[in-house]
Amino acid sequence: MANDKKKMVEAITAQEVDFAQWYTDICTKAELVEYSSVKGFIILRPYGQAIWENIQRLMDARFKATGHENVAMPLLIPESLLKKEGELVNGFAPEVAWVTAGGSEALEERMAIRPTSETMFCDHWSRVLHSYRELPMKYNQWCSVVRWEKTTRPFLRSREFWWQEGHTIHETAEEAQAETAQQLDCYADFFEKELNIPVIKGRKTDKEKFAGAEATYTIEAMMKDGKALQSGTSHYFGDKFSRAYDVTFTGRDNTLQYPFQTSWGTSTRMIGAIIMAHGDDDGLILPPAIAPIQVVIVPVAAHKPGVLEKCRELAENLGKVARVKLDDSDKQPGWKFAQWEMKGVPLRIEVGPRDLEKNQCVLVRRDTREKQFVSLDALAELIPQQLAALGQDLYDRALANREARTWSAATMDEVKDIVSKNTGFVKTMWCGELACEEAMKEQAGLSSRCMPYEQEHIADVCPVCGKPASKMVVWGIAY
């Protein structure tokens, strides 16, 4: 069957041959995106958008369950407003798209298409916040942002991408810090439970933190090729932006105070993570929680009496326990099998005339290709179990890959030896100096992914400078 299939569908590049090409092949062949004719901008096609909407729905429910409210802020930011906080504008200015005319008239002041919206939230709060009684304000928005990247890849880095950006202000630093931590935990839990991708939670070094943030926390995932994907970040700003944008409130003691602020974001990059954490040479493998189609039913010998009717009945009944699609198009079954494997549908049900005689069907898992004959009466109970098992197995396999590709090193010689043979995570101690972080990049090609919450004692000294070091850093090659 595997050989037949390969003849019938356009082949994609094998992971072993060229992982980067394999990735872009999947993006287009699974019909997630199309490259638009606007350079660096992608189109989310129906299947890609459906994955994104499932992600949005599940994340949005989590945000709302912890008291966050959605808002919509303006798309454009006047230059003077953007420039009020120096670090932020320095961080984003090189990649901002500028609007200079409205209709036939030049604007008096040019405006940036939002690269991120801290500015707009602060400007809004500077007018609407009055009293500590109104705090916290915990907002989120779903939108697209624009960053004028030089080189782009679908989902990973494009000039426009879709994301959520949470922005909150709090009465005290402690509350804001707790929010920052809570939202990082929310992201980590979402990745592990819904996307079946293990992540490392940690703090970014100053070099890698968000422009203007006091501290940036991150979840870092490992892709199948051993490279790292920064998958979600949560920032603590202290009162720096509040002061820059004059956001104040009257405190409990009747004095004017500055609130403490956070922001946190995840984006369509998550779809890139899904592709590269789980996919194989036949295409996508989607986590059941966000798969637009969880079960595809393919009739075999659909012209034979009763086959299509039974498939329709199954589709309707199983629609109560899963997202089910019946593929009753006039393509050959083999073509359909390959097509839905490319699109990563977790489970496939095949129903032919002989199956009907035995009141059974063939149930096939996308990941293992394990086939089992199942009584039609048992399907409604079995499918949720199989979806859950598949999700757990995806997670376990991704974790096993990460563990197999993670090394500890006490010296630079060890680090260099590891990177000469492998791609993955390298854990070392770090003295905290920027110079040593930069040396790790120059000498071993590794950037700091984070200082993990879960620290280990690998050595007593920094492998670069040999000075005492108490922090462990995870290094890697980042997308």
Next chain:
Amino acid sequence: MANDKKKMVEAITAQEVDFAQWYTDICTKAELVEYSSVKGFIILRPYGQAIWENIQRLMDARFKATGHENVAMPLLIPESLLKKEGELVNGFAPEVAWVTAGGSEALEERMAIRPTSETMFCDHWSRVLHSYRELPMKYNQWCSVVRWEKTTRPFLRSREFWWQEGHTIHETAEEAQAETAQQLDCYADFFEKELNIPVIKGRKTDKEKFAGAEATYTIEAMMKDGKALQSGTSHYFGDKFSRAYDVTFTGRDNTLQYPFQTSWGTSTRMIGAIIMAHGDDDGLILPPAIAPIQVVIVPVAAHKPGVLEKCRELAENLGKVARVKLDDSDKQPGWKFAQWEMKGVPLRIEVGPRDLEKNQCVLVRRDTREKQFVSLDALAELIPQQLAALGQDLYDRALANREARTWSAATMDEVKDIVSKNTGFVKTMWCGELACEEAMKEQAGLSSRCMPYEQEHIADVCPVCGKPASKMVVWGIAY
């Protein structure tokens, strides 16, 4: 109570005094929007955004039930691409925002922030469409668009607004025309069932149709002040855009053909319609289907034993049948009543110590202010009924207003007499000439709203030129 309340909340302008000011008062006092510091751009605050999300959820389900799929198209459109279809660019060029630089570099070609996305959909289809087997393609996107309006008002006309834009292509003209009609029906049904606003369905005159469309259909609603709000439009393009953008497919007869196209849109303008169709001098009155809070529970003498506990129990139980909020803040009950009336919550439940003794509560309708004592045991059954009754009454009242403010006229003297005394809809015959349409504007201040599906024979001739006329037009003053 009514007098007490007025003392406690910031007053809004009465409708009778200044309807326009009443409208903007509601927009800000009900915390739907805030004026941003970007001229002509608004911020959707949590309450406004929550209304919009309810509208989105209900409409999106309707679109998907008829086979539409969501996609996401690029925000920016290169000028050369926008200019391929002459009528469209002429229609939108005066109000397009132009991006001329990315980062520190000037763009080789400037790009428009999308004012509408026909261009991008056609460009996409020109690459991905191959065969009649792939038709129809029925797409929709939820996004914001930018149009550089001179004068702006929240929801009605702002430089950025949020909307859905449906775009479809079909094998035949008949199918595309059927889609255009179906989506107008979808909008009309949504307005009547979910927003409780009656609408007139009809076709736009050539003067009022969408730039580049062959035919534009519209739903027109009447606001409380007698003015018209164009509330949703559905366009049929024939194959004009397909030809301009070279969208082709191989037909059943193996020849290369151009598909037939539609687009259709509704926007946050719907929130303006809700405000002006139903609101009163105490604030918003929200249609139950889209109200973020359908029932607010206000404890009276909340410090008395058992009151808060009972309110919490009620909130939890009633949460199974409606969207319920318990207001247990430390404000006075009278202030809360006024606040939630301003925000248009359909039903209020008051629970005090004496009510508890009798196992009852007070149930108050926002629209009629009708109060009834209701057994706590009957609430879960009564609330859905009361919400439905309130929605029906909103509809009936809006319809009664429209009927009371609609006149027929056979001559220009009759038209002038009507508009000298009233604001509303005037129905007349029309010969079909642009000159007569323009004369109606000059002489009576009225623009054509539509040629309704439901035609009447009012006279034999056009009231302007006296020539034979067989079409009836509804005229009005439009927002």
